[in-house]
Amino acid sequence: MAKTVDSLKIELGERSYEIIVGEKILDEAGSFIKRKVRGNSAFIITSKTVKRLYGKRLFDSLRRSGFDVEIFSVEDGEGGKDINYYISAIRDLSKFDEPIERVVFLINFGGGVIGDLGGFVAGTYRRGIPYVHIPTTLLAMADSGIGGKSGIDFISGRKKIKNKVGVIHQPSLVLCDIALLQTLPEREIVNGLSEVIKHGCIKSSELFSFIEENLEKIINKNMDAIFRAVSISYRIKAEIVSMDERETLGIRTLLNYGHTIGHAVESASNMRYLHGEAVAIGMVCANDIATRMGFLDKSIAERIEKLLVRAGLPVNIKGIKTRAIMDALKHDKKFMGKPRMVIIKKVGEAEVVDGVSLELIEEVIRNRGGS
Ligand SMILES: NC(=O)c1ccc[n+]([C@@H]2O[C@H](COP(=O)([O-])OP(=O)(O)OC[C@H]3O[C@@H](n4cnc5c(N)ncnc54)[C@H](O)[C@@H]3O)[C@@H](O)[C@H]2O)c1
Incomplete structure (x- = not known):
């Protein structure tokens, strides 16, 4: 049985947002998002493993709530914060965004890597579009899912420098399903x-x-x-x-x-x-x-x-x-x-x-x- 166990408002004036925490609430993600986010089309950014384990459940939940959905996935781990994934995500997102009736928002579905990459895509595409975090790791639920810091790693000389390029762009909603940690x-x-x-x-x-x-x-x-x-x-x-x-x-x-x-x-x-x-x-x-x-x-x-x-x-x-x-x-x-x-x-x-x-x-x- 799904149950909501906590919620908290992050007070940031007009950029305020809510974090909703529950157990087994992934299948209701569509209805939570419908209530909180403006838009009719969800572009999901996720990692290979999270897509394999939970992609269909999120996809189905969003479809049940009437959203158009596209999934974009990157490799597992820190390599997901590579600039080439950023470029591919922008390319696919912009294609998905073409029909005039689409009002697109992003969903970052994964750990801190996905949150950082997806937050940067959302913060820079069309000078900033709304996004939702659905963190799936302990690190992302307890820390990186909140605060709006995003970024990708960048090769400078022969070295990869962490978070070299990034923006602060707050999400519209953070949705945590702690049951997802069972597979972590x-x-x-x-x-x-x-x-x-x-x-x-x-x-x-x-x-x-x-x-x-x-x-x-x-x-x-x-x-x-x-x-x-x-x-x-x-x-x-x-x-x-x-x-x-x-x-x-x-x-x-x-x-x-x-x-x-x-x-x-x-x-x-x-x-x-x-x-x-x-x-x-x-x-x-x-x-x-x-x-x-x-x-x-x-x-x-x-x-x-x-x-x-x-x-x-x-x-x-x-x-x-x-x-x-x-x-x-x-x-x-x-x-x-x-x-x-x-x-x-x-x-x-x-x-x-x-x-x-x-x-x-x-x-x-x-x-x-x-x-
Ligand atoms: N923006 C911020 O405020 C902030 C704060 C702290 C850390 N970070 C960043 O977060 C990143 C680290 O994030 P992380 O530790 O979540 O790692 P991660 O995003 O790489 O996820 C870890 C691995 O677990 C897999 N995974 C995710 N959820 C799963 C699940 N429920 N079941 C099974 N496998 C799952 C992923 O595919 C990945 O392989 C670093 O890049 C760090 O710089 C950002």
Whole structure:
């Protein structure tokens, strides 16, 4: 039986939208969308695996609600954020959009990769058309599905730089069916958990303790435990995004905890580390730096590391040259302006610090296994 279990409004003035969470609500997606989104034709962007597992159910639900539907799918994983998929999506979308009576909107049906690619397509096609997120990974439900940040990776020189091209374009609706997580592989659950733990570290000791106490249940896909972790997590993200949508006040920057070094590790590994895995390494490196600079007590850093290790997330770097990570870091403009990082002072309290020395960062990366 389908049941709606939660809803939350993201307050952004005229760009406000709702996140609706339920169990087994995918088959009703068409009627939810009909009530919230203007348009008669849905262009779905998804990944190969999600299309195979759930594409027909979403397609049928939309058809039952009277929508014209087209599905566009990309490869699984980070490779889906390649510019060639963006170009193909725009080409197919524009063909689908040709009949004069069609009013087209997008549906991003998948994980964070699909959300980032699809959000960028929606934000740039005809200078912005409406879109719906239907996140299917823990990471996308708890984090990336909210906030409107989108983007694709771009090859610069010989290196692939993450999120090099992107826009902020808010969705019209986020629809989460937590039952879809039943088919998500364990490595992907753990990967998503990394961002949930990050939210606990920067803003909620309650969330952090909840994960400590319920880790095994979450990994074993106990739906009540997953729902609680996800719902606290997107509330934190929603609150931060509502306060600082375009990251101009330094509040949204706090979400970058673990991401400065994390993104550099992810890029330098050629995306061998999943996003959340790289962020886990980024978090322990940020903690090492904060401890060395006297901001963070060692016992708190150890508590966080212990949880990451228990979850099965990496806390040491394997097979990547320190130089490659430092090079990737130097592509991060936000960082290089005046070397700044998000550090935490205690569980639930984060701060941005300026003037972090590159020598200290390099030393910490080496100590964590950078060769
Ligand atoms: N925009 C933001 O605010 C934001 C925030 C955090 C991360 N991100 C981005 O998100 C991306 C990572 O997203 P992700 O971790 O969701 O990975 P992902 O989108 O690559 O999905 C992981 C894998 O799981 C498969 N999959 C998805 N749902 C499934 C399901 N229900 N059952 C079985 N398989 C399923 C996918 O096909 C894919 O192979 C990174 O590119 C990262 O930069 C964006």
